[in-house]
Amino acid sequence: MLLLLPFLLSVAGCEDAMDRWLAGSLGAHEGTVTVDGIGAPATIRRDAMGVPLIEAGSLPDLAFAQGYSHAADRLAQMNGLRMVARGRLAEMAGGDLLPVDRFMRALQLERCADNLLAGARPETRRFLQHYADGVNAWMHAHRDHLPLDFRLSGYHPDPWQPVDSASVVCVLSFGLAFNLREELAALVMLSRVTPGQLAWLLPVYPDEPPLFAEAGKLAGLRFAGLPELVDAVADVADLAEELLPVVTAASNNWAVAPRRTVGNASVLANDTHLPIALPSLWNLVHLRAEGLDVAGFSVAGMPGVVGGYNGDVAWGMTMVMGDNQDLFLEQLRETADGAEYLHEGAWRAVRTRTETIRVRDADPVTVEYRSTHHGVLLNDVLPESAIHEIIPERVGTTYGIALQWAGYEEDTTLDALLAMNGASSAADALHIAREIRAMPLNLVVADRDHIGWQVTGRFPQRRSGRGLFPSPGWTSRYDWNGLVPAAEHPAEFDPERGWIGTANHRTTGADHPSPLSASWYYPERAQRIAQLLDAGTRHSWQTSQGMQTDQYSLYADHFAGLLGDPAFRGLLESAILDLEPDQAARANEALRVLEDWDGALGADSRAGLVVNALLESLGRNLFLDELGPEDHPAWQAFLHAGKYSYGAQADHLFARGDESPFWDDIETPEKETRPEILARSLAGAIDILERSMGSSRDTWSWGDRHQYHWRTDASIMAEKLGGLAGLAMGLLDSYVNRGPFPAGGDHTTLNTTAYPIGAGEAAWMIPAVRMIVDFSLEEPLRIANSTGQSGNPASPHYDDAIPGFLAGNYRSMPFRPGNINRTYTRRLTLQPRIMTNN
Numbered sequence: 001m002l003l004l005l006p007f008l009l010s011v012a013g014c015e016d017a018m019d020r021w022l023a024g025s026l027g028a029h030e031g032t033v034t035v036d037g038i039g040a041p042a043t044i045r046r047d048a049m050g051v052p053l054i055e056a057g058s059l060p061d062l063a064f065a066q067g068y069s070h071a072a073d074r075l076a077q078m079n080g081l082r083m084v085a086r087g088r089l090a091e092m093a094g095g096d097l098l099p100v101d102r103f104m105r106a107l108q109l110e111r112c113a114d115n116l117l118a119g120a121r122p123e124t125r126r127f128l129q130h131y132a133d134g135v136n137a138w139m140h141a142h143r144d145h146l147p148l149d150f151r152l153s154g155y156h157p158d159p160w161q162p163v164d165s166a167s168v169v170c171v172l173s174f175g176l177a178f179n180l181r182e183e184l185a186a187l188v189m190l191s192r193v194t195p196g197q198l199a200w201l202l203p204v205y206p207d208e209p210p211l212f213a214e215a216g217k218l219a220g221l222r223f224a225g226l227p228e229l230v231d232a233v234a235d236v237a238d239l240a241e242e243l244l245p246v247v248t249a250a251s252n253n254w255a256v257a258p259r260r261t262v263g264n265a266s267v268l269a270n271d272t273h274l275p276i277a278l279p280s281l282w283n284l285v286h287l288r289a290e291g292l293d294v295a296g297f298s299v300a301g302m303p304g305v306v307g308g309y310n311g312d313v314a315w316g317m318t319m320v321m322g323d324n325q326d327l328f329l330e331q332l333r334e335t336a337d338g339a340e341y342l343h344e345g346a347w348r349a350v351r352t353r354t355e356t357i358r359v360r361d362a363d364p365v366t367v368e369y370r371s372t373h374h375g376v377l378l379n380d381v382l383p384e385s386a387i388h389e390i391i392p393e394r395v396g397t398t399y400g401i402a403l404q405w406a407g408y409e410e411d412t413t414l415d416a417l418l419a420m421n422g423a424s425s426a427a428d429a430l431h432i433a434r435e436i437r438a439m440p441l442n443l444v445v446a447d448r449d450h451i452g453w454q455v456t457g458r459f460p461q462r463r464s465g466r467g468l469f470p471s472p473g474w475t476s477r478y479d480w481n482g483l484v485p486a487a488e489h490p491a492e493f494d495p496e497r498g499w500i501g502t503a504n505h506r507t508t509g510a511d512h513p514s515p516l517s518a519s520w521y522y523p524e525r526a527q528r529i530a531q532l533l534d535a536g537t538r539h540s541w542q543t544s545q546g547m548q549t550d551q552y553s554l555y556a557d558h559f560a561g562l563l564g565d566p567a568f569r570g571l572l573e574s575a576i577l578d579l580e581p582d583q584a585a586r587a588n589e590a591l592r593v594l595e596d597w598d599g600a601l602g603a604d605s606r607a608g609l610v611v612n613a614l615l616e617s618l619g620r621n622l623f624l625d626e627l628g629p630e631d632h633p634a635w636q637a638f639l640h641a642g643k644y645s646y647g648a649q650a651d652h653l654f655a656r657g658d659e660s661p662f663w664d665d666i667e668t669p670e671k672e673t674r675p676e677i678l679a680r681s682l683a684g685a686i687d688i689l690e691r692s693m694g695s696s697r698d699t700w701s702w703g704d705r706h707q708y709h710w711r712t713d714a715s716i717m718a719e720k721l722g723g724l725a726g727l728a729m730g731l732l733d734s735y736v737n738r739g740p741f742p743a744g745g746d747h748t749t750l751n752t753t754a755y756p757i758g759a760g761e762a763a764w765m766i767p768a769v770r771m772i773v774d775f776s777l778e779e780p781l782r783i784a785n786s787t788g789q790s791g792n793p794a795s796p797h798y799d800d801a802i803p804g805f806l807a808g809n810y811r812s813m814p815f816r817p818g819n820i821n822r823t824y825t826r827r828l829t830l831q832p833r834i835m836t837n838n
Helices: 005-011 015-025 059-086 095-107 109-119 122-141 148-153 162-176 180-189 195-201 212-218 226-241 413-422 426-433 524-533 541-548 555-563 566-577 581-596 606-627 633-641 648-655 674-693 713-721 723-731 802-807 817-823
Strands: 031-035 042-046 052-055 252-256 267-275 282-289 292-299 307-309 314-319 325-335 338-343 346-349 351-357 365-371 399-405 441-446 451-455 460-462 480-483 491-493 499-502 707-710 738-742 765-774 781-785 826-832
Touching: 015 148, 031 122, 042 059, 052 059, 059 095, 059 109, 059 122, 059 148, 059 162, 059 282, 059 292, 059 826, 095 109, 095 351, 095 365, 095 399, 109 162, 109 413, 122 162, 122 413, 162 413, 180 195, 180 212, 180 325, 180 633, 195 212, 195 648, 252 314, 252 441, 252 451, 252 524, 252 541, 267 314, 267 441, 267 541, 282 765, 282 781, 292 413, 292 765, 292 781, 307 765, 413 426, 426 441, 426 451, 426 491, 441 499, 451 499, 499 524, 524 541, 541 765, 555 566, 555 581, 555 606, 555 648, 566 581, 566 674, 581 606, 581 674, 606 633, 606 648, 606 674, 738 802, 781 802
Parallel strands: 031 826, 052 282
Antiparallel strands: 042 052, 042 826, 252 267, 252 499, 267 765, 282 292, 292 307, 307 314, 314 441, 325 338, 325 399, 338 346, 351 365, 441 451, 451 491, 460 480, 707 738, 765 781
16 A cells, blocks of 8 residues: 555546556456356447346356456455455455454354355356356456455455355345344433333334333343443444445335236336445346346346346345344353353353454454354454444443344255246246245236235244344343244235335234334335325336336325324414524424425425424434433434434324323423424424525525435545545545435435435435336336446446436346347457366
């Protein structure tokens, strides 16, 4: 890095110079290259956006060519995914990332990957090996011209192996699981509130009461150090979270039956919502070989298509919000023979294992991990002394925090993920989907005549409780009693209503015998899907395009109902009159905006500013007096938990009436009412906007405060860790990052641009890819990625998809020969050095 600094200083701001420096890392898109490991020639044809059509005479050669293509487009990304999963970042980037490695190794994703690979059929393992051979062929050919991340770090990646592809699946699986962060937040908030109050802060769903009995598990627990310990664990988890590709409620999908479509054939749509990233998690591809013809979006590091269309079947997925992670509090003691933990009145030995972590430019570090029968003790992921302000030292406590996760089983997930690519019908796809056990998904499928939905994954059968809050581990009352049988997972096929749709909402009734979770996302997106699909119109790819870009917020309807109640409206107006004159004027200003709001939440919306400032203001007026001050871990934990699931601000405003104890300011002698708190919050919303936007209302728009800003993982991490890496990435900021651009929408709109309420307004979660399949069309598949095909900033395809994404445009991925030839005009042939039989 020291050797590179003078160069970076000289070229900072000069994109042409950087492009020339990195030119050799791009590889060829035309011509012929000779490679070892492929049996017969294969071609990678690319369109004007760099999206490949990969053709081979056999499936093994197809896997090889896709591995070669993925490495060419996304080597840094796929290496980053496996290094995160394996807890090997420190060997690449140095000791600053050692705490992340400690955390990730505590999760034992290596064990998850080994089990997935062991559970796969021999032909699947061979397919993964051919894919790895393709990745390695590209790395070998470009070993002296690697992409930017490797140039800056001086790191040379190890050869790719089949287990690395399994590791990518495991890191995605862990990111799809819920609700570890909420459970950590609950323990931190207990330093300021009672268990009874805690139940109000993490609501389940608008039609479900707070889970007082669930929170009651924590009543009477008093022990020194726990809140600080949990906050420290959460800080390290935050750091790791920056590197996890999926850590939040993600995606919309729907399928419409033929009798309700314009073309009398099914329509399927899917848009996956992920933290905004450059590059996007998704890499577009079309694959063709011996009976397989499939196109859609893939993940670099794993062969095949994750979601797409194969000429017969289309499929897409959303996050179930499935809770297959639980925290258990353990009573610990030290003895001459080692640590012990209490369970059912008996002291059991704590199991131990050691890991050696290599650290760049330093000696290896040996770490001891301790586990109970519930799982690994997260206490051990922290260093003995503080390394950085966001990575505090270990805090002593007599209690342990054990994590149990249903992610370590041998199963057929890898087989099923690849088999989906060749599904012959919607019914066949649903049958295959039931074998996807490692990943909790709402998988929606369609063929020309049928539609279906299947929940995948593993879900614990708890002896007692819902798993929303941590459980005492010294009793077996809350232990798991196996897993819910896959046959009991929710599913539908050709439902009477004529459509299926999921949006991270509660897809089953509150009384479902095997609840998937107690952590659902806001219901507004799912309600909007139902509203539009039931509107009476016949549907097509154009109506789905309109839905995916829809920026209507059902909060407008909620406000209309709230303010249209004469009794409540009278109390609110009276409360506004009791404010100081200037505050009353501000409250009335906000009230007028809400009354006039038509639900549109575009970038030019002034109502969007007021609505979202009101949620921030309301959160402060409701909860800060109990959880504050603002820098207190309890307040930060509350804000952080609200990023992931249905939040307490909206729940209190629209669903809870007057019964919550938080409708009161504990810093005043009198007890405030709900209208009084809302009146203050209306005025506070305008205060927030005046401070951040200025006093001139003519310049106020939602897009000025709410924006897209695409940033690379490397630049985010370097900024957090500082040092030479931070300096280097700071110099390269304009070269590797894009934005800001004005954004419309929010967490309630189908065109999602979610942000953490009360912790900034930048678009944090966006549709990473949009896909529509209309089976009535000559070319059914339309798709739009949120960033370019390449993860290399020297490539013209690094960011060329962003303008189309912002405009809501799609591109066709053709299947007919004539359209293919017109679309994919550049051809790279992979020529075997020696012809072999696969």
